[in-house]
Amino acid sequence: MSTLHLSTGVGGVLARCRAEGRAALIGYLPVGYPSVEGSIEAMVAMVEAGVDIVEVGVPYSDPVMDGPLIQAAAAAALEAGTRVDDVFTATAAVREAGAPPIPMTYWNVVLRRGVERFAADLAAAGGAGLITPDLIPDEAGDWVAASDAHGLDRVFLVAPVSTDERLAVVTAACRGFVYAASTMGVTGVRSAVGGGAAELFARTRAATDLPVCVGLGVSTREQAAEVASYADGVIVGSALVRCLAEARELSEGLDALRSLTAELAAGVRQRHPNT
Amino acid sequence: MSGEYTPGRFGAFGGRYVPEALVPALEELDEARQKAAVDPDFLAELDRLHRTYSGRPSIITEVPRFAGHAGGARIFLKREDLNHTGSHKINNVLAQALLTKRMGKTRVIAETGAGQHGVATATAAALMGLECRIYMGKVDTERQALNVARMRMLGAEVVPVEHGSATLKDAINEALRDWVTNVGTTHYLIGTVTGPHPFPEMVRDFHRIIGVEARAQVLQEAGRLPDAVIACVGGGSNAMGIFHRFIDDEGVRLIGIEAGGEGIESGRHAARFASADPGVLHGAMSYLMQDADGQTVESHSISAGLDYPSVGPEHSFLRDSGRAEYRYATDGAVMEAFELLCRTEGIIPALESAHALAGAIEVGRELGPQALLLVCLSGRGDKDMHTAAAWFGLVEDGKK
Numbered sequence: 001m002s003t004l005h006l007s008t009g010v011g012g013v014l015a016r017c018r019a020e021g022r023a024a025l026i027g028y029l030p031v032g033y034p035s036v037e038g039s040i041e042a043m044v045a046m047v048e049a050g051v052d053i054v055e056v057g058v059p060y061s062d063p064v065m066d067g068p069l070i071q072a073a074a075a076a077a078l079e080a081g082t083r084v085d086d087v088f089t090a091t092a093a094v095r096e097a098g099a100p101p102i103p104m105t106y107w108n109v110v111l112r113r114g115v116e117r118f119a120a121d122l123a124a125a126g127g128a129g130l131i132t133p134d135l136i137p138d139e140a141g142d143w144v145a146a147s148d149a150h151g152l153d154r155v156f157l158v159a160p161v162s163t164d165e166r167l168a169v170v171t172a173a174c175r176g177f178v179y180a181a182s183t184m185g186v187t188g189v190r191s192a193v194g195g196g197a198a199e200l201f202a203r204t205r206a207a208t209d210l211p212v213c214v215g216l217g218v219s220t221r222e223q224a225a226e227v228a229s230y231a232d233g234v235i236v237g238s239a240l241v242r243c244l245a246e247a248r249e250l251s252e253g254l255d256a257l258r259s260l261t262a263e264l265a266a267g268v269r270q271r272h273p274n275t
Numbered sequence: 276m277s278g279e280y281t282p283g284r285f286g287a288f289g290g291r292y293v294p295e296a297l298v299p300a301l302e303e304l305d306e307a308r309q310k311a312a313v314d315p316d317f318l319a320e321l322d323r324l325h326r327t328y329s330g331r332p333s334i335i336t337e338v339p340r341f342a343g344h345a346g347g348a349r350i351f352l353k354r355e356d357l358n359h360t361g362s363h364k365i366n367n368v369l370a371q372a373l374l375t376k377r378m379g380k381t382r383v384i385a386e387t388g389a390g391q392h393g394v395a396t397a398t399a400a401a402l403m404g405l406e407c408r409i410y411m412g413k414v415d416t417e418r419q420a421l422n423v424a425r426m427r428m429l430g431a432e433v434v435p436v437e438h439g440s441a442t443l444k445d446a447i448n449e450a451l452r453d454w455v456t457n458v459g460t461t462h463y464l465i466g467t468v469t470g471p472h473p474f475p476e477m478v479r480d481f482h483r484i485i486g487v488e489a490r491a492q493v494l495q496e497a498g499r500l501p502d503a504v505i506a507c508v509g510g511g512s513n514a515m516g517i518f519h520r521f522i523d524d525e526g527v528r529l530i531g532i533e534a535g536g537e538g539i540e541s542g543r544h545a546a547r548f549a550s551a552d553p554g555v556l557h558g559a560m561s562y563l564m565q566d567a568d569g570q571t572v573e574s575h576s577i578s579a580g581l582d583y584p585s586v587g588p589e590h591s592f593l594r595d596s597g598r599a600e601y602r603y604a605t606d607g608a609v610m611e612a613f614e615l616l617c618r619t620e621g622i623i624p625a626l627e628s629a630h631a632l633a634g635a636i637e638v639g640r641e642l643g644p645q646a647l648l649l650v651c652l653s654g655r656g657d658k659d660m661h662t663a664a665a666w667f668g669l670v671e672d673g674k675k
Contacts (some may be wrong), residue, residue, distance in 0.1 A: 061570040062444065062556060064451040065294050071438060084568045107292055108555040112569025134558075136298060139290050159296035161458065166298060184296060185456035 009153040010100045010128045010176045013052050014211040014232060023228035023268040025050060026213055027261060028104065028237035029244070030057030031090045032082025033073040038250045040093045042257055046240065047097040049258040050265030054094045055131060055235065058087050058105035065133045067188030069238045069245060084109060088125040095126030102153065102176070104131040110143070119146035129153025129176050137173035144173065157181050158204055160196040171208035177233060180204050183216045189238045190217030201230050224267030234268050283472025285592035291471040292555045300458045305473040307378050312480070317373065324369045328402070329359040331366075331484065335492045335649075340619035341632075345639030348646035349497065352622070353489040353517060355653050362625065362654030363513045364395035364466060367481040372399035375462040382406040382461040386450045388415055388443035388509070389580035389627065390422025391654055392466030397431035407431040410449045412442035415579045422658050440573040443583050447557050467510025468587030471558030475515075475588050482516025485651065490520050493649055503528040503638055506651035507630035508601065509545070509581035511590045513653035522598060531590060532634035534576035535603035545574035546603035547586045548594055554585075561588040577606040577662060578626035580654075604633035610666050612636055613656070625654030626662060 017024040027046045031039050043054050059074035059082050066074065087103055094101035103122065110118045110130070122130070129152040135143065137156055147154050153176025158167055161184065171178050182197030183190065197214055204212045214227045215235025219242075227234045243260055247253030283289050291301060311317040325331035335351045342350040355363035375383055383405050387393030393409040400407035409426050413435040416423050426433050439445035454463040468475045468482075486504075493501055504521050506514035508531035521527045536544030544550070547562040554563035556571060564572040564584035576582040593599035604612070612632035617623050624632060628651070635650045642648075656663070664670045 061439070062448050064448050064557075065455065067452075075438065078570060108563070108565065108571075109569040111555055112565060112567070134292050134294055134555075136291065136293065136295055139292055157295045159294070161296055161299045163299060166295065170295060181294075181296065184458065186452045 008100070008123070008126060008128055008151065010053050010102060013100055014177060017052060018211070018232065023231055024052040024213065024233035025224070025265050025268045026053040026055055026233050026235040027051035027240050028055035028057055028235065029240055030059050030070065030073045030077055031087050032059050032077030032080060033241070034076070034244060034250060035080060036082055036086045036089070040090050041250070042244060042254060043090060043094050044097045045254050045258050046261050047094065047099040049261035051099060051261055053233070054099050054101045055237070056087060056090055056094060056101045056103040058084070058103050058109055060106040060109055063106060065186055067186040067238065069241055070187050073241050073245065084113060088121055091122065091125040091127045100128040101126065102128040102131055102155065104133065107132060107135045115142040116146045119150045119152055123150040123152060127152065129155060131155040131179060133157055137170055140173065147175070155179050158200065160184055160200050164203065164207070167204055167207040171204065171210060174208070174210055177211040177213050178204055178208060179235065180212055180214045180231070181216045182214050185216070187216060187238050189219040189242065197227065198230055221263040221267035224264045225270040228268040228270070234264070236264055283476070285475070285589045286595065287553070288560050288588035288591040289472060289475055290560050291558060292560065293471045293558045294455055296455050297458065297471070301471055301473065303378060304374070307374050308473060308477045311374060311377065317377070320373060321370055325484070329365045329369065330357060332488045333357050335489060335496065337496065338616070338620045341616055342639065344615055344619070345636040346642065346646070347644035348639035348642055348648050350635055350639065350648045350650060351493055351496065351501070352650050352652040353485060355485060355513060355651060356624065356628070356655035360391070360395045360398050361657065362391040362395070363482060363485060363516060364392045365398070366484060366516070367466065367478050367512065368392070368395040368399045368464065370481040371462070371464045372403050372405060375405060375464070376403060378462065380460055380462045382457065383464045384408045384410065384450050384453050384461055385464045385466055386410050386443060386446040387466065388412070388446070388582055389578065389625070390415070390419040390426070390658060391580060391625070393431070393433070394422050394425050394429070396464050396466070397426040397429035400431060401429045408453070409433045410436055410446040410453070412440070412446050413437045414441040415443065418662065419579055419658055420661070443579070444571065451557070467512040468515045468589060469510045469557055469559055469561070469585060475559060478512055479515040479519060479589060482512050483519045485513065485516035486518060486520030489517060489649055497647055499647065500524055500527050501647045501649040502642060503530050503646070504649045505530045505532065505631050505634045505638060507532050507581060507627050507653060508586060508590060509534070509583050509627065511587035513651050515587060515589055517651040518593070518599060529593065529599035530634060530638060531599055531601045532630045533601060533603040534578060534581035534630060535605035535608070536575040536577070538605055539603070543575035544603065545576045545581050545583060547584070548601040549603055553591065556585045559588045561585050561591045577609060578630070580625070580627040581630065602634055602637070604630045608633040613663065614667070622652070623656035624652055625656050626659045628653045
């Protein structure tokens, strides 16, 4: 377990990427899929292959923002006995590998442990903060207090339907970055990143000075490059999970994961010709 | 019962634990229903539908032969089973379908457990020309096959949900995913007093007519208020509907009956108040069956409509504040009460409502012959004949 630094958030990495004139690559994988050990190996492999920040997925029984692929992975992880404690183990391993880990979790998992205790455990494991897809700032009083006390980032989501008033409320509550969910709908690979993504980014950019990272549907180098042409970070989930889901054994999945990560990492360094 | 009022909160319960993508739709809905609540045109249209379409006011029926097995108390049933489509669900559905049209949306989606809410929604969609998709757990489509056929007959698309426990909770997950994707055109017509604000409050208000009518009817028939009002509680919409008008009547006990399934110790039940702690599921803070990590635990009940691991947040508030009390009835006690009402009164209740009847037998025996009980008979039992036939061995291949 790493020692607690004054700043363990994602801000440093995002600033470094910006200084390099590129977007950050944020990769999601769920803990416990295909096994706890396998998922940790996979997260470390992603870091080695060029992911800047790891979104550590907390498996949950009722993931209403996730499409079939991630639902199935979470169900398999829970079926195999994955526990919340394993999330902290994975978090520490990612930090050790050199990238900031930021768990993405549905809120009841945090509530059940106790918001303050969860924050303390997360900080002790080297976690950067939390991404909370079903918590809006209006309900986040306890989390704001606990994340302040433990120096953790708070990443809330904005959506294409968010009004300018909501963008102001949500971005004001964020720390680290703002997650722009570019398409209306659940997670999953899409052939085209929603045309509304750039518009949502621009409206969010106007509301905050925080980095704005864009996710939902990115799976290829070209899509990563397209989003990277304007966003501060590109978030990829289902396409990475699919590498593990389609592999017959873990080593094959890790190879596919490294290869896709390298492609995506090249994408975020590429200037899109259309811009 | 004290404490300041926060919109969308019942004490510590309720709230709005949802993806940001749903916030505009929830705010639009909240605004629309508040406007409608004071709009004479909306109220007149809803009243007309109640009188000329669903058959309100529903009657109350005294059941002396049944009551003879319940300590001799006087028992009145509020007959929501006589509504069009066979349960109380139509009250809320007609109102929300009207709101859907007012919001300019053209499509409704809904979850259903027993199929009663799905049938009611498909009915209202047919009546008002709305596109309709119903999500139903695969397990429930099998045990409520007749209702699946009814919904399809009414023109709705029924989608069996196969993942998770393949019951009501998973149907809600899938409906929420649909809503997040299609929120611009679609209204999620939630069928009970759960979900994010404003659903618990709004659905309660649309069912409040049950208690308003019943209170006046009991006063007329019996000359006094009941000692207790008893209703089954899954999500808890019929219970909130009949309870709400009585909340200020301090002498009236409000008693909710949860599904005890195969018994609390078996772990196979849906008695949230007997076993659970507060948590968040489907947008609301309420009592929730969950494990040490906050993962939802699967519930169980012989009645699909009560087979849900959480409960409407206002029930959690009424329970913790002491205004209402909650008990449970096991599958066995429920089937006895079901049979008893059939044999003594010629009324076949829904298995959900039979939980309230089992509760009435228990409460009646405790209070004795001076007691006056009002029981919400939330639905009729036609849909449950397959389950009853198997339980009582009524057909050739049935089993006891």
